[in-house]
Amino acid sequence: MSEQNSGSGLSQEELDDLVASSDTGGRNPSNKAILKAMAIIAFLWALFQVWIASPIPYEVGFGVFSSREARSIHLGLALILCFMAYPAFKRSPRDHIPVSDWILLIAGAFCAFYLFVADLAIVGEIFGDRLSDRPNNPNTFDIVVFCVGIFCLFEATRRSLGPPLAILGILFLLYTYFGPYFPGLLQWKGASFGAMAYHQWLSQSGVFGIALGVSTDLVFLFVLFGALLDKAGAGSYFIKVAFSLMGHLRGGPAKAAVVASGMTGLISGSSIANVVTTGTFTIPMMKRVGFNNEKAGAVEVASSVNGQIMPPVMGAAAFLMVEYVNIPYFDVVKHAFLPAIISYIALVYIVHLEAMKQDMQALPRATVAKPLKLQLLSFLMSAAMFVAIGGGVAWLSEAYLALQSAPSLMIAAAVALAAIIVLCKAISASASEGTKAAVFSTFTMVVGYCVVGGVFLMYLLDTLEQGLDGAGMGVLLPWVVGALLILVYVFLVRICATYPDLEPDDPNSEIVSLPLPKPTIMSGLHFLLPVLLLIWMLMVERKSPSLSAFWAVALMMFILVTQRSLFAFFRGETGGQIGQGVRDLVDGMISGARNMIGIGIATAAAGVIVGAVSQTGIGSALADLVELLSQGQLILILIWTAVLSLILGMGLPTTANYIVVSSLLAPVVVALGQQNGLVVPLIAVHLFVFYFGIMADVTPPVGLASFAAAAVSGGDPIKTGFVAFFYSMRTALLPFLFIFNTDLLLIDVGPVEAVLVFIVATAAMLIFTAGFQGYFFARSRIYESVLLILVAFSLFRPGFWMDMIVEPTTSVPPGSIVEQFERAEPGTELRLLVDGLDSVGEPLSFTAIVEVPEGATGEERIANFGLELIIDGNDVTIDNVTFDSPAEAQGVFDWDQKIVDVMVASDQPPKELIWIPAIVVLILVALLQSRRQKTLAAA
CATH class of the missing domain: 1.10.8 (Helicase, Ruva Protein; domain 3)
Structure with missing residues (x-):
């Protein structure tokens, strides 16, 4: 890599500083003792997070932390590193830490640790009571801790994330206290200062609420996993693999940038870091084949930002959705998978169209062309493989259980997969390296091996588990599985060692030699093992995200320490590499912790807003306001939600933006959808908010990812942002589509x-x-x-x-409701138009969507739905609603509500x-x- 990026005017050091100033802090103290202290604190933070996620504390009965204690330590360490790493202002010193920052560091850390310290037994002996012994009854010292702590948190937020989130948090605190003085719909009775202090700082409803809990329990481990993967060399590997597969096509560098950013998005939650990491290589090469500065930067921005919608990590939002939507992590990934894949395919097509419009030529690759039928056969096999996997990935474990119950079907599936792999090997052998046939067949072979190996491993683990349980040695299963993983890892390294290490080309050089697919893919196969383990644990074993990430991190730690030595051993090289491996591990853990500073601060600050919403009930007031603005039209509320997400996202990081907007507007969208007769699943609304939150990283004039890309390309950042937004319209379209x-x-x-x-x-x-x-x-x-x-x-x-x-639908008189329930097939839908009052006595009209339950008669089916009705001709009054019934879930109440219309499905063609x-x-x-x-x- 050249020291100076072509056309950008920024050196690599300046680009690294750009990422640091936004993600990890731009201060670099000249005092080596301070630097060492920062590194030790970051390393201890990472070690603490790995410890609390592991099963070890529960096995040994030592070092078990409650969620309240873990969140307190998590935020305390984030604040310490924030005040050490982030200068107060642009002109503030970067070569040392001023006294004022040391004061803020100590004060902020004490206030964060207070929740942990104030519950220790020794505190009760000294002060007479512990914090947990006086719920919702703060004393003077508690209130002082809140005042100092909230000030330090907002100052840390301003430094690491910019002023908007801090200002928003302050406004919500003012609203909480001065509620009686607000006008109209926004007015409420207000809270005392003590009640606000306890709710926001001392309970688990505000700063130390769900958002910070997700950051503590889940996000840190996934960020650490990505940092360790990157330190091991996986980031460079993904870029080279993408170029080997797509670099020779029209607009190939841009297509490779899309694929590389998608793969990097699996391990990175930062749009800016993604842009700079892949962009320093891809942007100069895009410019070489004909993209101008702005378009080259825009392609990188669009693909890098989209990395946040790619499961399994999704820039931390996936884990927040688990808590807010209350569905398993498996379901979040399943629901998010298809839109993310479609969005990336569309971006590759955008690049292709740009290349066609400008008649761009591909980068050269010295190969001998092979017959078209060979390329076509290879492509069809690859397409068949990926369609099958794409359709079945979310049901892998269920599919395996089905195959287990039908051995002949399992044998047929294995034979079919083996036949595809054998054909691919034959094609690969007869096609020259670098041809499309070789690319397709090599990639399909790798995927095929993964699938066959996965099914075999599932069968082997199932057999092992049954055998060990039968012998009364089930406790040995984790050790056996660990030994198998190590053997597979050593075997993969042995294969990788037969191929040369990947050396990054200089994208600014006159001649770039595109890497060949097979040696490129094979040189880093061992990087796929921890990723596959993570997906396996989450999607097949259905373990918790925290435990899954722990085992993936544990494997990555082992890989970092041993990979250099194993490569040297298999290549017959002398000299131990364990020491360098340990240094890589320590550096990776420090990088992971520093990458978490902004996320830890953001989730804590966003917790202030969530706490204010729960304490003040402003959500219902906003619902009334939004309903007034949208006139009850769902499409208008969606547009307002999208605009609000874009506006807030200009100053908030994606995670904080998602927390704020979903807390305020997600329930409103669901309620309005119901009033319009449309079932809008809560997960769809949360994904809608999240998609428009990440769009803010693109949207001018504040899109930070666009500024980072312009710094690399030498283009105009505003123009880059507009072009990137234009490219991202497909991402803006998808949320509206999956709502309907x-x-x-x-x-x-x-x-x-x-x-x-x-x-x-x-x-x-x-x-x-x-x-x-x-x-x-x-x-x-x-x-x-x-x-x-x-x-x-x-x-x-x-x-x-x-x-x-x-x-x-066809409207029928409400008096015939019993007959309609009896006539309908169980499982089909009826729609009931209900008029009356809501839970607070306000007039309400909405559509209840009924999935007709089982029952011998219409009356029995109505009762099974949860309704007791009084029918007088066409006057149908709801007399009672069964607790926790489908009717109650639809929002039906048993006071002053009437069914004024019944709509049954018509004979509509498909x-x-x-x-x-x-x-x-x-x-x-x-x-x-x-x-x-x-x-x-x-x-």
Whole structure:
């Protein structure tokens, strides 16, 4: 890597400082003792987090921390490192820590540790009572701790994240105390200063609430896992693999940037770090093949920011969703998987269209072309493999159980996979390195080996578990599995050692030699093992995210210490490498801890807002305000939510933005959806908020990722931001689509249907991209772009047009409700229009969606739904609602509510029939553009 990036005017040192100032702190003390102290504190923080996540404390009965104690220590260490690493102002000294910062450091740390210290037994002996002995009864010293602590927290927030989140937190505190003086809808009775202090600082409802708990229990380990992977060399490996697979295509460096950023997003939660890490290599190469400064930077921004929507980490939001939506982590990943994949595929297509529009040429690769049929066969096998895996990844464990119960089916599946691998090996052997056939076959072979190995491993572990349990030695299972993992790791390193180490090319040099796929992929196979272990533990074993991340981190720690020595051993090199491996491990743990400073501070500061919402009830007031602004229309509330997320995201990090907006508006969207007769799952709303939160990293004028990319490319940051936003329109479209079409989130979708959803949704997104980019087979005319966007919409939401042709429901008199329940098939839907009052006595009209339960008669089915009705002709009054019944879950109450309309499903044709005219229009546009392209080529 050259010291100076071409065209940017920034050295590598300056780029590193750009990342440090936003992610890890820009201060670099000249005093070596201070530097060593910072490193020791960061290392101890990482060690503490690994310790509390491990099962060891529970096994030995020592060092077990409650969630309250762990959060206190977590925030205390984050504040210490923040005041040591982040200077107060741009002009503040960076070569030493001023006295004022030492004072803030000590005060902030004491106030954070207070929750831990104040519950120790010795405190009770000295002061007569402990904090836990006087709930909601703070004394004077407690209030002083709150005042000092909240000041230090907001100052740390301002330094590490900028002023907006700190200002927002202060405003919510003012609202909590001065509630009676606010006008209209926002007015409330207010809270005493003591009550506010206890709620915000001394309880687990404010600063030390769920958000900080997620940061403590989950996020730290995943960030540490990514830091250790990067320190081991996986970041460089992912970039080189992406270039080996896609660098030789038109616009190849840009396509490789998208793929590399997607893979890096698996281990990184920072958009800016992702931009600088991959961008210093990809942006100069994109410029070489024809992208201008702004477009090269925009491609990197769009792909890097999208790394945060890629499961399993998702920039920490996945773990917050587990707590806020109250669903298993497995389900969060399953729901988020398809939109993320589709978004990345669409971005690769955007790059391809840009390359076609500008007639860009691919980077050269010295290969001998092979017959087209060879390339086609390899591509089809790869496509078949990935469609099968893409449709079945979320149901892997269920699929395995099904195969277990049908041995013949398991044998057939194994034979089919083995046949694909054998064919790929034959193609790879007959195709020259670097051809498309070799690329497809090599990649498919690796995936095939992973799948076959995974199924075999599942079978082996199941057999081992049964055997050890039968012999009364079940306690040995973790040790046996650990030994197997080490053997697999050593075997993979032995394979990798036969290939040369990856040496990064200088993207600014005159000639860049694109890496060949097979040696590139094979040189770092051992990096995939901890990633696969993490996914295995989360998705197959269904272990908790915390325990899964612990075992993945433990394996990464072992890899970091041993990989250098193992490579040297298998290559016959002399000299021990254990010492360097230990230094790599320590550096990786320190990097992981420093990467967590901003996230720890952000979740604590966002907890102030969440605490204020729970204490003041401002959520209901905002709901009324938003409903007034949107006039009860769901699409308007979604637009308002998107705009608010974008505005807040200009000053808040993604995690804090998600916490704030989801706390305020997610329940409102669900309620308005119900009033409009639309079931909006809570996970869909949370993903909607999250998607627009990450868009703020792109959106000018404050998109920090765009500024980082412009610093690398030498382009204008505002222009880069606008182009990146234009490229990211597909990401902005997806949230609206999965609100109205929850199939995209794989909600109540089977494996076969999931494959169809994936194919259709991907095709629709690519068509939308072509329409929005103004290029399909040739440059599009305006009417062609409009037609393409309409075709895409029709593929995404065929029900919209079908509902206009044939009404989906038919209204029947409410007096016939018993008859309609009896006539309907169990599991089908009825809709009840309910008028009356809500839980606080306000007028309410909403649609209750009934999934008809089992029952012999209509009366029994109504009772099973949870309703007792008084029917007088067409006057149907709700007399009682069963506690914890489906009716109560739909928001039905038993006071002054009446069923004024019953809607039953009509004989509507399948909505998929709309696809036929849409495909016809698509073919016509394609023919028009192909003919025009041929005419231009002939001229």
